[in-house]
Amino acid sequence: MKIVKRASIAGVCGYVPDYVLTNNELEQMVDTNDEWIVARTGIHERRILKGEGLGTSVMAIQAARGVLENTATDPTTIDFLICATVTPDLIIPATANIISHAIGATHAFSYDLQAACSGFLYALDAGAQYIASGRAKKVMVIGADKMSSIIDYTDRTTCIIFGDGAGAVLLTAQDADEGYGIVDTICKTDGAGQDLIYQKAGGSRWPVSHETVSAKEHYVYQDGQNVFKTAVSAMSQIVLDIMANNDLAVADVAYLVPHQANKRILQMVAERTNIPMEKVMLNLNKFGNTTAATIPLCLWDYEHKLKKGDNLILSSFGGGFTWGAMYMTWGYDGF
Ligand code: UT7
Numbered sequence: 001m002k003i004v005k006r007a008s009i010a011g012v013c014g015y016v017p018d019y020v021l022t023n024n025e026l027e028q029m030v031d032t033n034d035e036w037i038v039a040r041t042g043i044h045e046r047r048i049l050k051g052e053g054l055g056t057s058v059m060a061i062q063a064a065r066g067v068l069e070n071t072a073t074d075p076t077t078i079d080f081l082i083c084a085t086v087t088p089d090l091i092i093p094a095t096a097n098i099i100s101h102a103i104g105a106t107h108a109f110s111y112d113l114q115a116a117c118s119g120f121l122y123a124l125d126a127g128a129q130y131i132a133s134g135r136a137k138k139v140m141v142i143g144a145d146k147m148s149s150i151i152d153y154t155d156r157t158t159c160i161i162f163g164d165g166a167g168a169v170l171l172t173a174q175d176a177d178e179g180y181g182i183v184d185t186i187c188k189t190d191g192a193g194q195d196l197i198y199q200k201a202g203g204s205r206w207p208v209s210h211e212t213v214s215a216k217e218h219y220v221y222q223d224g225q226n227v228f229k230t231a232v233s234a235m236s237q238i239v240l241d242i243m244a245n246n247d248l249a250v251a252d253v254a255y256l257v258p259h260q261a262n263k264r265i266l267q268m269v270a271e272r273t274n275i276p277m278e279k280v281m282l283n284l285n286k287f288g289n290t291t292a293a294t295i296p297l298c299l300w301d302y303e304h305k306l307k308k309g310d311n312l313i314l315s316s317f318g319g320g321f322t323w324g325a326m327y328m329t330w331g332y333d334g335f
Pocket residue numbers: 031032033036037040041117156157160161197222223224225227228231260261262265289291317318319
């Protein structure tokens with residue numbers, strides 16, 4: 001009988017830098033205040049990676065080493081390592097290559113994936129497909145971003161939201177009839193949203209120049225209100241779709257694990273999907289929006305509450321536009 005393989009998360013670890021950027025400190029930098037930020041976003045503080053020459057890989061390596069330790073995994077047994085990020089250390093080589101080298105994943109091939117805030121979900125899907133096809137048995141999936149490297153700390157509409165961090169999971173192959181692991185994924189993209197969140201300069205269309213730097217075009221721009229509305233409707237619909245596709249009722253779902261962009265977005269998604277807020281993982285109050293790292297940082301934070309057999313729905317929305325939802329059954333008791 002043919003045994004179908006399914007990818008299951010065997011361990012998770014997160015890493016956030018020590019420096020805490022509070023709302024009070026932001027009040028000294030831009031025209032804002034703690035009350036506005038908390039009421040409009042739910043964010044109280046975020047972490048910032050300080051230090052010259054330190055890139056996203058510094059955080060990703062810590063998270064990846066943590067997963068190896070938690071799962072007692074020999075790094076040379078990793079077949080594939082994928083790093084979702086919009087803030088790679090360098091343009092060439094991929095940050096994933098730097099991470100593989102640092103953790104001793106000498107038999108892994110590795111690459112970066114850029115899907116903005118949906119990067120981790122897309123990367124998890126890619127890793128799961130390699131396992132399902134038999135190409136890989138162990139895959140490390142990382143979401144990591146040093147958003148502070150592309151944020152304008154004189155722009156109050158973006159600097160209050162974003163933070164730095166990294167999260168990593170190890171995917172291993174399970175027999176599908178054991179009943180654990182990633183069951184179904186929907187990924188969506190709509191390039192019509194390309195002008196609503198973007199970093200204009202630094203790519204091939206507008207390479208770095210004195211002019212682009214003077215015009216502050218290496219920073220993230222977003223049309224917050226427009227993105228907000230689209231995020232609410234797209235995330236709500238895709239969560240409903242994946243539940244319907246898999247005959248899941250709200251009672252069957254232990255947790256919704258959403259990308260952490262704005263607490264009000266998550267409250268609206270919860271309302272539209274009838275998933276109570278107690279089942280919605282939330283940690284943006286302390287980490288803000290860490291782009292590709294939000295979902296694995298949530299899994300890391302809530303790991304101790306998770307039980308073998310819990311059904312999770314992961315969901316994201318971000319620049320591109322990119323969005324998605326994933327249904328998985330958690331494979332171990334948290335500790
Ligand atoms: O992760 C990728 C996807 N990104 C998202 O999902 C982000 C989605 N968008 C958002 O989270 C929200 O749109 C923001 C948090 C960015 C902004 O919140 P908002 O409730 O949409 O505010 P707004 O842009 O409608 O601005 C309302 C008012 C404006 O003042 P006026 O014109 O009404 O006088 C802004 O100038 O708030 C003002 N404002 C601020 N005031 C104090 C904007 N930013 C700030 C600020 N502090 N930091």
